[in-house]
Amino acid sequence: MFEEINAYIKRYSDFTEQEIADFNALLQPKTVAKKTFLLQEGEICKFEAFIKKGCIRTYYIDHKGTEVTLQFAIENWWVSDIASFHEQKPSLMFIETLEDCELFLLSPETKEKLLSKVPKFERMFRLMVQRNLTRLQERLFQTIATTAVEKYLDFLERYPSIPQRVAQHYIASYLGFSPEFLSKVRTKLSKKSKTAKA
Amino acid sequence: MFEEINAYIKRYSDFTEQEIADFNALLQPKTVAKKTFLLQEGEICKFEAFIKKGCIRTYYIDHKGTEVTLQFAIENWWVSDIASFHEQKPSLMFIETLEDCELFLLSPETKEKLLSKVPKFERMFRLMVQRNLTRLQERLFQTIATTAVEKYLDFLERYPSIPQRVAQHYIASYLGFSPEFLSKVRTKLSKKSKTAKA
Secondary structure (H helix, E strand, O other): OOHHHHHHHHOOOOOOHHHHHHHHHHOEEEEEOOOOEEEOOOOEOOOEEEEEEOOEEEEEEOOOOOEEEEEEEOOOOEEOOHHHHHHOOEOOOEEEEOOOEEEEEEOHHHHHHHHHHOOOHHHHHHHHHHHHHHHHHHHHHHOOOOOHHHHHHHHHHHOOOOOOOOOHHHHHHHHOOOHHHHHHHHHHHHHHHHHHHO | OOHHHHHHHHOOOOOOHHHHHHHHHHOEEEEEOOOOEEEOOOOOOOOEEEEEEOOEEEEEEOOOOOEEEEEEEOOOOEEOOHHHHHHOOOOOOEEEEOOOEEEEEEOHHHHHHHHHHOOOHHHHHHHHHHHHHHHHHHHHHHOOOOOHHHHHHHHHHHOOOOOOOOOHHHHHHHHOOOHHHHHHHHHHHHHHHHHHHO
């Protein structure tokens, strides 16, 4: 049951068998059907979720009422609204499953318990938050990328498996494109790649 | 010399005298004149800087060539491009002093040394990155705030001492306003507050 998540944590530190057992005992397994909200705007985020199986999208709704996809998360990623989780204040985002998911959850209480029992986990969580910050920063800067084609290629590099797994309009909403415009970009690229091969 | 930064770290953990001495020995003190770049786009960020004295701005240049202020940082804050620092890849941002500054720097090497010598610091850095992430997220969501007045009031709440310290056009660039528009918002608010007092 815990193979994936234990393989994941072992990348960060040498944990003893006892420490891993303590960690596993604090995880809350949860199965969630696709198209379910784990969090909605205005709610306080009570979880950090490790994805054992499935695909999840986080997004917010901008001042024009448009959904803006912040991030996709798949196997071996953690998903949460860390700001809301740690400061226990209402979230500004939505977290929604796009596929049936198997998750392991930590709550603010079980995470604190874990950290006081096995402080070695501090490092793992620091590196996780750092990656999260890096991604959000890149997300912010991604709007600087000059052309639509560059943005889409950057997306493919970052999320190679996502186009096969999620609906095109979610990818469009990540890129800030209309679905029609994304379709044009894809056609343009596929023509280019055919020319290159010819 | 180390009073402020030692008071700062003691908020996070009970460090022994020896641990604090180890920490202080790894810090590189640096005095920087105002209007100096600590980092420019394309460079790799080699520091996390604790501000003992002074005020610093981080910004990037958007696709229209406009400066967008990401953050102001003052005494007792850390400033860095964490993404560039940790992954040692070129930064997309500028970090510039707005006042004469007294800083303490950690490099990737001294930070790693510190963390392997005193793992208790993991917690402090995790909480720092979390706050950083929270701020960046709020920064992203701040664009959702409906009215200009709300955005400005939110800014004043977040950065109460900044309006006295930095030029108005930097605040405008943080808010995504033109300097003229910011001036109108301020006039509107000052009229409101006079009416309220009358």
